[in-house]
Amino acid sequence: MLALAGVLAAAAVAAGAGVYVFGSSCDLDALREARIGQNSFVYAADGSLLGSIPAERNRQVVPLTRISPWIPKATVAIEDRRFYEHGGIDPQGIARAVWADVRARRVVQGGSTITQQLVRNLYISNERTVQRKLKEACLALKLNDAWPKQRILASYLNQVYYGNLAYGIEAASQTYFSKPSRSLNLREAALLAGMTQAPSAYDPFAEPGRALARRDEVLRAMREQGVIDEQQYRWARRARDLGLRPGRLYKEIREPYFFAYVRDRLIRAYGTETVRSGGLTVYTTIVPRWQRAARDAIRATLTEPTDPAAAVISIDPATGAIRAMTAVVPGRRDNQFNLLSQARRQPGSTFKTFVLTAAVEQGIDPDTSYYVSAPFTYRPVGDGNCDDGSWWCVKTYDSRYAGWISITRATLRSDNSVYAQLTLDVGPERIAAVARKMGVRTPLDVNGSYFPSMGLGSIAVSPLDMASAYATLAAGGIYSEPMAIRRVVLADGSDDTETGWGTPKRTRVLSDGVAAEVTRILEDNVSYGTGTRAAFGRPAAGKTGTTDRHADAWFVGYTPDLATAVWMGYQAGEIPMENVHGIAVAGGTFPAQIWRLMMERTIGLRPVRDFPAAKTLPEFKPFQRGKWALASDPYAAAATTDSATATTAEPGSTTTAPAANETTPRP
Template sequence: MLRWWRRRESGDDERQPRPGLARWLRRALIGIGVVTLLAGAAVTVAALWAFAILPRSLPPVTALESFQPVLGTKIYDDNDELLTELHVERRIFVPLAQIPQSLRDAIVATEDRRFYSHWGIDPIGIARAVVQNYRRGRIVEGGSTITQQLTKVLFLTPDKSLERKLKEAVLALELERRYSKDRILEMYLNQVYFGHGAYGVEAAARTYFGKSVSELNVREAALIAGLPRAPSSYSPFEHPQAAKLRRELVLRRMVEYGTIKDAEAKRLARSDLGLIPPERRRTTGQYFLEYVQRTLEAKYGADMVFKGGLNVYTTLNPGMQLVAEQSIRDGLRALQTRTGKAATEHPEGALVTIEPQTGYVKAMVGGHDFFRSEFNRAVQARRQPGSAFKPFVYVAALESGYTAATRVEDAPVIYPVGRNGKEWKPENYDRKFRGPTTLQQAVEESVNVVTIKVQERVGINKTIQVARRLGIASALNGDLTLALGTSDLTLLELTSAYGAFANQGVWMAPTVIRYITDAQGKLIEENVPEGKEAMAPETAYVITHMLRGVVERGTGQGAKALGRPVAAKTGTTNDYSNAWFIGYTPRLVTGVWVGYDRPRSLGKDETGSRVAVPIWTAYMSRVLGDRPKEDFPVPERVVLVPVDLDPSNECVRVVTMAFVKGTEPAMNCGPRRQMVPPPGAPAPGGAPIPGVPPAPGSPAGQSALTPGDVPPTAPNRAPALPPAAALAPVTPLAAPPIALPPAGRLPLAAPLAPAVPLAPVVPGGPGASAPSPQTP
């Protein structure tokens, strides 16, 4: 060693380092020192930023103490029972004590098995996740703790950046410093999203299993615990196999965590998902609820509806609604089976029930299946009602002095129209003519020609005025085809109009909401039923009695199976494309429509009598059940008189008809029957009939009606009305637009367009080339 040192000092050492290498080593040492200093400075600056500056831009974790979830709107039925909620997010808070230990263990074992030992962030967990993800070649495990996930849900945006991860870590440390582990877990279990609009474990338990979270078993808890990682991908409703595999993974984690035995995990993994049955997932009355939502948003705005905590008490009767939905499904299935249509060709149907004394809508079905089509055919679709419109013509006739016994000649008639010389030859459904026909018989057998002649004589404006008084707001044709129901109406407005007949002439506007309170229970809206007198009670009873004949002897005889007083009218349009039946008892009025969304034939002879009447009858028989039979009250000024339908007046075909006192025929089939004056005899007093034009070729001032059929009260009739052109058609009312719901809320409604005409209106007036609507 000494010799080596001497050689080195003397310069004789052959192994002495070269000058270039020495300089390189010095520079390397200097560089390492500089990098170390810079790294230390960077760490110091980062630490200063993370723990001194960054927290200033973060929300205080104490905000958790004052956290209030968004309050949605609760909707109740007619018995004040909760139907559903409209909300941005469905969240129901429950304390940790009510959450079963099995669910807590499943969540911790799956999401953060070191939850009770780390201090907000878990370096070991992060390292383990890195190794697992590297081995699998994909992301199979995350490193975020339950505390970090909670901070992300409550305070941060979902973007992926270094700054957000640092904020997440700082907030997690602060949460751990302020709150106990159980408090953090409780907040997490009430905040995390579990899919299908369910936030928190209570909402998840109700959504997937139809029970409270406290009632969950281990199998159900394991399924719910597997959802937060990817609620859509593991949705048991949409991806049951993926949900089952995810549940199996959770069970294995619970075995590793030591909360269940391996044998139990394997047994539970083989079991089915045990979800709530499909029929219980659907809220009763989806079409009705959509209509309520649309009404609320139009008046209060979407923010108030979804965040204002309203309590809405509706008119819906759940029992009636369930029967209505089933009746429509059964009726459409029977039609499809009968006609042999392909399964892809789905006829649609709608049903509305209204309480005529209040206007309350008790049931509403807008189609075969809301989840197949959200288009509400009860309120959005305008279709030609055919003969279901005829009662308005006959109300106009009764108000003009006609009676149920007035006879009009059912014979061929030609109406010239326009400058091109076209002619319109209206026909009856059966292509037959009956000769002198009473209005009672014309209503019962839905005689087109008689209805058109009556319309011509009382005036088109008079019928339009009657329809407007009965709440018909849709545009109405200003020509004689109006009598045959060629104007497009909604089922709701037509059913509501018939309600005035049942309510002794008082029309009640249809409503779906009784009253509304705010979140504190303060009343903010109340709909007290207020009626409008649309006609005299005597007129309402007479038209009701005429419509009872439709059921007793006419086109609606299928409804006789109800075994109680019913008044009704059928309706069918061209090529059997629309089938209607509007019928009522003293306490309920129900309308049924059946057709295709794109107008086409339902099938030969598929009339309102054959298609709609069975649906109506099946529904009403179940709704009324064993309730006492109730008849329509007879006003004091109405008398019931037996009348012969035959002009011979030999009292062979006797029908009891209703008349306002003083208008009943002097010659009738009662105990003191007298013969009607023979044909050709002058009308009583020979006086002209105001408002009734003379028949072609008849002397001026004489009635065009069959002699002897002029009501005694003719001189008291209203004066002639102005031409139909003087009354402009009303523009259809536009339905208010509706905003799409935010993600996660109950899928109740889609944007609604204004009600649209789905069937062509016969153009041109009486001379239109289109055939008369089918009208049985």
């Protein structure tokens, strides 16, 4: 490995030399200073204004002398430790980042310097080519020669994005702490410095735990590099409260969840400066009337100020267009936590749809393939028990079982004991692959994708993931990339035709026969399974989901025209919902009701459409139950089972004792 590290370092040095050769054709005129005052505007599908993308109000340029000295120290420590030594690009940093990525077998570090990142923020082109990367590095070298380090650092700190519409350290300080950047203390500076790498991932409003861990990572880097001493390090880490004081900014923005989602996509395409001051006119896919319908559905269901939060997202299966994206947190009007795309919660039994889809795709006939519905124990090791976590022990919520039962009936019962066995037979890796190609973009490779409880929904995903994936079924097996932007008019009045706005990006990922078979079962689930509260008098398919101790509840369903995911839970974390309006919340209760109300007031106003018949039928093969399903003693368990029929009360499982629909079991 040491030899490989040396090779990587040499390659980085060679790359730097190549940039110098390329440098004769690059020019600092390709950079442009930030211009404040030319706002961009975002419109809904009906032409109504959602809001302007602020310029002067969310970015205030300040010199280094008016910035807390902790900010540049923390930023350099975590972003570019050799900033004052290298010449604009850092071969050592590139080699270090590549080595870390090779060891982790994924991207864990970036090799870009602060100077390169500044060039990228100011660079006009939105190409993603090797040529551009070389030019970017070349410009960084020239900028390093032309500007003092302090000017480069000051420009970077006044340009970089800190999340929640805050560009530059002054706006970030006001946004998160309601005070000027010169007043930031060490721990506050470390928190903000750690955010620039991934503002959404380390958003302290949305992900306080990850933000805190990232802050501590910055503090460790500062200590290791001698920027702070041990006493300062301990003082800064002592407070586990982030000390946030959210600023009151951007009040004029309507539909803030969707607005922030659109902004993120614009930034990816044009860079922060063009979006912030480039005079763009952006037309989106959101339908305000449907937004109101979604909010009304939540508020009509959750009427008390102490009720949990709920989020709704709807996608057009034919194009991937996002038609509704909203959330309601009872008792709070201004919520900066994007429950639709940022939040990730365990999906419970809604994830079983991917297990079912993978099984059907594999040739398993759900009507004729049987399992034993009984308490199930998976023993990856010989010694152990359910209590110490070495065995995976699955039970249903009500401890009622059906004995020998088909996969179809087990789906309608949401029987976790059967789906635990089916997950092991189909294979978690195969299930993860199916979920990914259907639209789940959250990484699912926990323990190398062999985490067996995945099939019962133990891996957290976003409502956007689930709506997108179920839309693939609604479209007969065709995945459409979620689309929020229909059209962008540039400052000169011309349409941007190069980025592909408004053009659906569609890919067939399942045969229409597989999609139709899964839809048939999920239609039955709405008719007389766990999702009957979602029925609204027209063809609809869907699945309920509830996690351990009722901490999260879901209903994800679709018609031929719209796929909608509903999530319900407490914003602060996995808090049990065991007494909301006098009942324990499961996916078949309030979430299914919210889904029905939303669909009645939107798709319900259109003519009825049936799901189209499949042109090809799935190819079923003789199925032999896999070895994992035989890890328990189904015959002994079956002797004590209750041969109950399908119930509309959603069953569940736990690792040790009955509690809720899903478990968070350990491998």
